[in-house]
Amino acid sequence: MGVNIITSMVSLPNLISFVLATIKKYDIDESHGVSHSMDVLFNAYNILESELPKNPYLESQRTIILTSAVLHDMCDRKYVVEKEGIENIQLFLSDKMDDNEIDIATKIMATMSYSKVKKVGFPDFGEYQLAYHIVREADLLSAYDFDRCMIYSINKNNRDINGAFDNAYSLFNERVLRHHQDNLFITEYAKKESIKLHVQSTNRIDNWKKILNRPTI
Numbered sequence: 001m002g003v004n005i006i007t008s009m010v011s012l013p014n015l016i017s018f019v020l021a022t023i024k025k026y027d028i029d030e031s032h033g034v035s036h037s038m039d040v041l042f043n044a045y046n047i048l049e050s051e052l053p054k055n056p057y058l059e060s061q062r063t064i065i066l067t068s069a070v071l072h073d074m075c076d077r078k079y080v081v082e083k084e085g086i087e088n089i090q091l092f093l094s095d096k097m098d099d100n101e102i103d104i105a106t107k108i109m110a111t112m113s114y115s116k117v118k119k120v121g122f123p124d125f126g127e128y129q130l131a132y133h134i135v136r137e138a139d140l141l142s143a144y145d146f147d148r149c150m151i152y153s154i155n156k157n158n159r160d161i162n163g164a165f166d167n168a169y170s171l172f173n174e175r176v177l178r179h180h181q182d183n184l185f186i187t188e189y190a191k192k193e194s195i196k197l198h199v200q201s202t203n204r205i206d207n208w209k210k211i212l213n214r215p216t217i
Contacts, residue, residue, distance in 0.1 A: 015070045022074045031152035032073045043138035044069035050189035068135045112136040137190040144197035146204045
C-alpha cells in the first residue's frame with residue numbers, strides 16, 4: 001500500500017494540509033514544520049516495512065503509525081498547549097479513523113518525546129507497543145539533523161548563528177549523540193540507520209566549526 005492514501009479515509013494530502021494549517025495558526029517554525037513531518041513519516045514507513053516480515057500484525061496498525069508520524073508535533077507543548085493540540089487532532093481525525101485508532105494515535109503523540117521517555121520511561125501500549133516505538137524512533141532518527149537543531153534555536157530562542165551553534169552542539173553532546181548509550185532504539189532498522197546518521201551529524205558539526213572558525217579536535 002502506498003503512502004499517498006494511507007487508508008481510504010486518511011489521505012496524506014489531507015494530513016499535510018492539517019499540518020500546514022496548524023503551523024500557521026500556532027506560528028510553528030520550520031524545525032517542527034511540514035518538512036519535519038515528512039521526514040518522520042518516511043522514517044516511520046521504512047521502520048514499519050522492515051518490521052512487517054517479522055510482525056505482520058503491524059499492517060492493521062499502519063494507519064495509526066503513519067498518521068501519528070505526520071501529526072506528532074502538532075500538539076508539541078513548545079508551541080501549543082498540549083491538551084488543545086490533542087483536541088485539534090482528535091477533531092480533525094474524528095471522521096477519518098475509529099475512536100480506538102484516534103485514542104492510540106493521540107496517546108502515542110503525547111508520550112513519545114525524548115524528555116517524557118527520559119522522565120517516566122516507555123508507557124505500556126499493549127498490542128500497540130511496537131507501533132509506539134516505530135513512531136518514537138522515527139522522530140529520534142530525525143533528531144540527528146544538526147541544522148534543524150540550529151534552526152530551532154534561532155527561531156525559538158532568538159539566537160544568532162553562533163549562539164545557535166553553541167546551543168545545538170551542547171544538545172547533541174548531551175542528548176542526540178547518546179541515543180545508543182541511552183538504549184533508545186528497539187528496532188534493527190533504527191539501530192543501523194542511527195549509526196549512519198550519527199556519523200553524518202558529527203561530520204556536519206565539524207564542517208560548521210570550520211565555517212564559524214571554531215577549534216576542531
